[in-house]
Structure formats: C-alpha cells, structure tokens
Amino acid sequence: MKIVNVTHGSFYGIGAYAAASFTAAYLARGYPPLLSYLVLVGAAILVAVPLAVVIERAILRYLYVRDEVVILLVTYALFLILEDVAKLVWGVNPYYIAEPYALLGSFQVAGMAYPTYNLVLVGAAIAFGGGLAWLLHSTRAGKLLRAVIHDPEVSRAMGINVGRYYLATFALGSLLAALAGAFTAPTVSVVPGLGVDVIVLSFAVVVIGGLGSLPGAALGAVIVGAVRSLSVHYLPQVELFVIYFVMAVVLAVRPRGLFSLAEPRKI
Amino acid sequence: MRFWIAGTFAALALASLWLPQWMLFIMTVAIARGLVVLGLLLLLRAGLVSFGQALYYCIGAYSAGALGRFFGISDIFLEMLAGAVLAGATAFVLGFLLARYRGIFFGLLSLALSMILYGLLVKTEALGSTDGFNIARSTLFGARPDEDWVRYAVLVASAAVAALAALLVHRYLQTPLGRLAPAIKDNEIRVEYMGASARQAVHVKYVIAATLAGVGGALAATTVGHIDPEMAYWTSSGEFIFIAILAGTGNVLAPFAGALVYGAIHTMAYDLSPNTWQMSLGVSLLLLIVFLPEGLFGRLRFR
Numbered sequence: 321m322k323i324v325n326v327t328h329g330s331f332y333g334i335g336a337y338a339a340a341s342f343t344a345a346y347l348a349r350g351y352p353p354l355l356s357y358l359v360l361v362g363a364a365i366l367v368a369v370p371l372a373v374v375i376e377r378a379i380l381r382y383l384y385v386r387d388e389v390v391i392l393l394v395t396y397a398l399f400l401i402l403e404d405v406a407k408l409v410w411g412v413n414p415y416y417i418a419e420p421y422a423l424l425g426s427f428q429v430a431g432m433a434y435p436t437y438n439l440v441l442v443g444a445a446i447a448f449g450g451g452l453a454w455l456l457h458s459t460r461a462g463k464l465l466r467a468v469i470h471d472p473e474v475s476r477a478m479g480i481n482v483g484r485y486y487l488a489t490f491a492l493g494s495l496l497a498a499l500a501g502a503f504t505a506p507t508v509s510v511v512p513g514l515g516v517d518v519i520v521l522s523f524a525v526v527v528i529g530g531l532g533s534l535p536g537a538a539l540g541a542v543i544v545g546a547v548r549s550l551s552v553h554y555l556p557q558v559e560l561f562v563i564y565f566v567m568a569v570v571l572a573v574r575p576r577g578l579f580s581l582a583e584p585r586k587i
Numbered sequence: 588m589r590f591w592i593a594g595t596f597a598a599l600a601l602a603s604l605w606l607p608q609w610m611l612f613i614m615t616v617a618i619a620r621g622l623v624v625l626g627l628l629l630l631l632r633a634g635l636v637s638f639g640q641a642l643y644y645c646i647g648a649y650s651a652g653a654l655g656r657f658f659g660i661s662d663i664f665l666e667m668l669a670g671a672v673l674a675g676a677t678a679f680v681l682g683f684l685l686a687r688y689r690g691i692f693f694g695l696l697s698l699a700l701s702m703i704l705y706g707l708l709v710k711t712e713a714l715g716s717t718d719g720f721n722i723a724r725s726t727l728f729g730a731r732p733d734e735d736w737v738r739y740a741v742l743v744a745s746a747a748v749a750a751l752a753a754l755l756v757h758r759y760l761q762t763p764l765g766r767l768a769p770a771i772k773d774n775e776i777r778v779e780y781m782g783a784s785a786r787q788a789v790h791v792k793y794v795i796a797a798t799l800a801g802v803g804g805a806l807a808a809t810t811v812g813h814i815d816p817e818m819a820y821w822t823s824s825g826e827f828i829f830i831a832i833l834a835g836t837g838n839v840l841a842p843f844a845g846a847l848v849y850g851a852i853h854t855m856a857y858d859l860s861p862n863t864w865q866m867s868l869g870v871s872l873l874l875l876i877v878f879l880p881e882g883l884f885g886r887l888r889f890r
Contacts, residue, residue: 324691379873386880388690389636393832394876396825400869407862520702520821527695561706564699571696572684 324388324531326395327375328497329519330402331368335498336505336514337406338367340415343505347419356420360502368498372491380490381483384472399515407512414509421506441503448496453534465489469532524567530577539578588757588838595840596750600743611738615810617850618745620830621843622803625756626796627831628842632760633792634772635689638824639697642704643674643797645819647804649714650674652814655723663725663744666805674801678794686790689775701819708816719815722808745806752799753839759795760839764788829872835885844884 342363343356375398383394424436456462468475468485476482501514508514525544529536544563551562558565570578603611623644630637647670654660654669681700688696709717725741726732732740759765767788770778775785808814817823826849834845856867875882 379877382877386876387634389634389694390876390880392636392691392694393828394873397869397872397876400865400872404863404866404869516822520698523695524699527692531691557710558706561703564702564706567699568684568696568703571688571692571699575687576692 323380323395324392324523325493326392326399326519327402328395328494328522329515330399330406331372331494331497331515332501332504332518333512333515334371334402334406335364335368335501336508336510337410337415337501338363338498339502339505340417340510341410342366343417343420344415347417353419353423356417356423360420360505361499364498364502365495368495369491372494373487375494376487376490381486384486399519403512403515410510412512414511415505416509417506419506437507444503448499449534449538452496456534461488521563524563527577528567528570530574530580533577533579536577536579589754592750592753592757592840595843596746596753600746603739603742608738611742612810613850613854614847615738615742615745616807617846618742618749618843619803619807619810620827620849621846622749622752622806623800623827624830624834624842624846625752625839626799627827628836628839629756629759629768629792629796631831631836632768632772633789635789635792636694636828637697637793637796638694638821638828639699639701640796640800640827641819641821641823642697642701643678643800644804644807644823644827645701645704645708645814645816646670646674646677647801647806648808648814648818649708649804650801651805651808652714652720652722656720661723661726661809663727663741663806663809664748666725666809667748667802670801670803670805670808671798672801674804675794675798678797682790682793685793686786698821698824701824702821705816705819708819715815717816719813719817721813722811724812725809741806741810745810748802748806749843752802753843756795756799757839764791768792829868831882832872833875833882835879835882837881837885838887841882841884841887845882848883 525540529540651666834841856864
C-alpha cells in the first residue's frame with residue numbers, strides 16, 4: 321500500500337498482550353494446555369482485526385491522498401496513542417505465559433539444547449511467507465491488490481473497489497503483526513515498549529530487503545537475525561547498532577534495498 | 588520579516604525579566620528545540636523528513652559536554668560554537684551519502700545513523716555510558732553570573748543566537764539556492780533540466796540543518812546541565828518532527844513558537860495525567876495533521 325506503518329509495532333505489542341492475558345486466563349481454568357496454541361492465535365485475531373478495521377475506516381482512509389511521509393506521521397501518532405491504550409488496558413506489570421513454550425520441550429543439536437517451540441516458529445514463519453506469496457501472486461484477489469497498489473486511480477476506473485482492498489490489506493497486515501506478537505509472547509516477558517523495539521528492527525528488515533518485496537523481507541529478516549546473533553556471540557559491544565550499520569551499508573550500495581523494484585521517473 | 592524576528596526575540600528577552608525561574612528554563616529549552624526544528628524546516632520544504640536530527644542534537648550536546656569535561660571550558664558561546672562546528676562537519680561528510688536519498692529512504696537512513704551514535708555512546712564508558720554526565724554551570728565570556736541570574740543570562744544569550752539563526756535562514760531562503768527547496772519537492776528532474784543540482788542543494792540544506800541542530804544541542808546541554816545518550820534515540824528525533832508539524836514550515840519564527848507550544852503541551856499533559864501523556868501527544872498530532880495541514884503558525888505571513 322506504499323505506507324510505512326509505525327502502528328505495526330503497536331499491533332505486535334497488543335497481539336502479545338492479548339495472547340498472554342487470554343492464554344493465562346485459559347490455563348488458570350485448568351483446560352487442556354495443548355489447545356492453548358489455538359487460544360494464542362484466537363486472541364490475536366479477536367483483538368487485532370476489529371482494531372485494524374476501526375483505524376482504517378475512521379482515520380487512515382481519509383489520508384491516503386496525502387504524502388507518504390504525512391501518513392508515516394499519522395501512524396506514528398496512532399502508535400503513541402495505542403502504546404498508552406495498551407498500558408491502560410493491561411497495566412505496566414509484565415505478563416508471563418511459559419506453558420506453550422515449555423510444553424514442546426527441547427531437543428539436542430550437536431550437544432546443545434534447542435527449544436522445539438522456536439523450530440515450530442520458524443516453520444510457521446515459512447508457512448505464512450509462502451501463503452502470503454501465493455495469495456499475492458496466484459489468486460484473483462492478490463493480483464487485483466497488486467494492480468490497486470500500482471495505480472489506485474486506474475484500478476478504480478476499471479471497477480475495482482479500491483477502498484475495500486485497502487481495508488482488507490491493512491487488516492491482514494495488522495493481523496500478521498499481532499500474530500507475530502502472539503507467537504513471541506510465550507518466549508519473553510510481555511512488557512510495555514515491546515512494540516517500539518520491534519518496529520525499528522522491522523523497518524531495518526524491510527529497508528534492507530527493499531520496500532514492498534516479500535522475498536526481500538524474508539532475506540532481510542534472515543540477515544538481521546544472523547547479524548544480530550553473530551554480534552551478540554562475537555562482539556557484544558556493537559550489538560545495539562550493528563543492525564543500523566548493516567542497513568546503512570546496504571543502502572549505500574543498493575539505494576533502494578536488495579530486492580527493490582525499478583521506480584518510474586515522473587517528468 | 589527582519590523587523591519581526593529581531594523584535595520578537597528582543598521582546599522575549601525583555602519580558603523574561605519578570606518571569607519565574609522555571610519558565611525561563613522552559614523557554615530556553617524551547618529555543619534550543621526551535622533551533623533544531625528551524626533546520627528541519629529547511630529540509631521539510633524540500634520534501635525531506637529527517638528522522639535522525641537527534642544525531643546532530645546529540646553531537647552538539649556532547650561536544651559542549653566534552654569541552655567542560657576535558658578542557659574545563661563552560662562558556663556558553665564556545666559550547667555552541669563547538670556544537671555547530673562538529674555537527675556541521677559530520678553532516679558535511681555524511682551528506683555525500685545522504686544527499687542521494689529521498690522520501691522514506693532519506694528518513695530511515697538518517698534514523699539509522701543517529702541510532703549508530705546512540706549505540707556507540709551507550710557503550711562508551713569514558714562518556715558516562717547510559718548515565719551520561721553533568722555539565723558545569725554556564726559562563727558568558729568568562730563572566731560567571733550570580734545563581735539567580737544564570738538562567739536569565741542563558742536565555743538572553745540563546746535568544747540572541749536564535750534571532751541571528753532565524754535571520755540567516757530567512758536570508759538563505761530568499762537566495763536562488765534556498766528557493767530551490769519547493770522545486771525539489773515538486774519535481775527533481777525539472778530542477779536538473781534547469782541546470783541546478785538537486786543533490787548539491789540538498790547537501791547544503793542538510794549541513795545547515797545539522798549545524799543548527801548542533802547549536803540547539805549544545806544550548807540544551809548547558810541549560811539542562813546533564814546529557815545522556817537518549818538525546819540521540821529515535822524518539823528524540825520524533826519529537827523534533829512533531830514540533831515541525833505542529834508549527835508549520837511557513838516562516839522562520841514558527842519553529843520557535845511551535846517549540847514553546849510543544850513545551851507547554853508536554854508539561855501540561857505530564858502534569859494532568861502522567862500515564863497518558865504519549866496519548867495526548869498522539870491525539871494532538873493526529874488532529875493537527877487532519878485539520879491544520881499547515882501547522883499552527885504556518886499560515887502567518889510577515890511583511
């Protein structure tokens with residue numbers, strides 16, 4: 321949609337909070353812990369989708385005509401609001417739900433214990449990425465969406481309901497962010513400010529990969545993850561800024577990211 | 588316009604004689620922020636949003652701090668000069684890279700650069716790591732004002748510097764290079780057809796903006812008396828952009844008025860509901876963008 325969405329971070333945080341509180345309540349009642357994964361996902365859907373729809377319909381849809389940078393500031397404003405809303409709803413104390421994480425146990429790789437949950441997460445990420453690529457490139461809706469992004473005006477003239485596509489895209493994107501938060505919730509303590517850290521990192525990921533490119537985002541995520549782990553292991557002093565350093569280097573070499581698409585020049 | 592700039596700051600300095608100490612503090616910090624936003628105004632007029640102006644703000648603050656810590660100098664003008672020179676020199680070097688980028692990429696690359704400085708400072712024990720360090724009380728040309736008069740003296744000094752900066756920027760905006768800004772925003776290719784270099788124009792604007800941010804940072808450092816790496820964090824850049832949007836980019840006095848209003852909103856929101864001040868900021872930013880796209884003061888024209 322050509323929107324750099326800072327609110328994405330809030331959805332991540334809110335997804336984590338929703339998942340943590342719902343799952344904690346669910347487990348406290350003594351229901352079977354294996355189904356807690358469903359609760360995790362359900363909580364994210366239940367909270368993120370209505371919120372995304374409200375934000376898009378009430379605010380964002382009136383502002384698509386403005387500059388990209390103005391929309392970025394709008395999402396920044398929404399981000400500030402949602403951060404405090406999350407604090408009002410869930411308080412400032414950390415939430416822990418370790419059960420879904422502990423339940424799967426761990427296995428041994430070359431003498432090191434590796435939690436199975438993380439492996440499942442990697443699988444889920446690949447599945448979501450593949451699903452999204454399929455949705456965008458092989459279904460009618462996906463093809464129409466790409467047409468809408470390319471040129472909303474011509475798409476509208478061709479009879480596509482552009483507003484509905486924008487709404488659906490924003491809701492789906494926000495849902496994915498919330499799901500990411502929900503899946504992460506069992507591995508960390510859910511505290512305020514969770515979204516802040518993740519949003520700047522995800523910007524680095526998409527900028528390294530090239531804005532609007534799925535394979536780029538995947539590659540960017542792998543690069544960012546690997547660089548970060550390596551630096552923590554070998555050179556912990558630089559851990560805080562090594563990501564930004566990589567981003568600056570990538571942009572210096574490929575000004576629009578690794579998988580960027582050619583941009584037409586308007587004269 | 589020249590008359591308005593000189594008059595406003597002179598009136599400000601005069602009126603401050605009757606204001607309480609805490610208000611002097613808020614006003615000096617507002618002037619420091621206003622200087623940074625004045626630089627942002629230049630970039631915004633060319634359609635560039637720097638999410639990393641905190642980089643130069645922080646460089647300015649730390650060069651002022653280093654002067655005191657390593658050389659025992661606490662003269663406010665020397666501190667501002669050091670901040671300006673170091674920030675400007677850094678921007679001159681980084682500008683060769685950044686002047687090639689536009690839109691989101693310009694914003695995110697500048698953000699990355701300021702976060703690199705943040706990371707470096709957090710890990711530098713000699714400069715106090717995350718705690719930062721304190722800065723000695725300001726002196727003016729070797730004179731050490733009384734306890735009661737320090738704030739007032741700093742305010743007058745900063746008002747003078749801000750007036751000078753506003754006049755120079757106003758003058759710059761009327762030169763051919765300054766007038767290129769809206770053209771770059773509208774259509775860069777046409778700018779090049781005209782025979783002007785958009786990249787060079789952006790580079791110059793970037794260095795000016797950084798120099799102003801360096802002065803602002805040094806001023807903020809000596810006013811607050813303490814500096815820490817948070818000054819380079821991206822939320823700090825966000826604050827400056829917030830002020831720029833709040834104030835509008837229509838004239839060179841808007842940034843200072845905007846910084847003052849921001850200080851007031853910030854103080855009040857923090858006072859009324861300490862837990863939801865971010866929300867108050869977010870709501871006001873949203874309302875401004877929707878209903879006042881030119882900002883509070885952007886429409887004002889001075890003759």
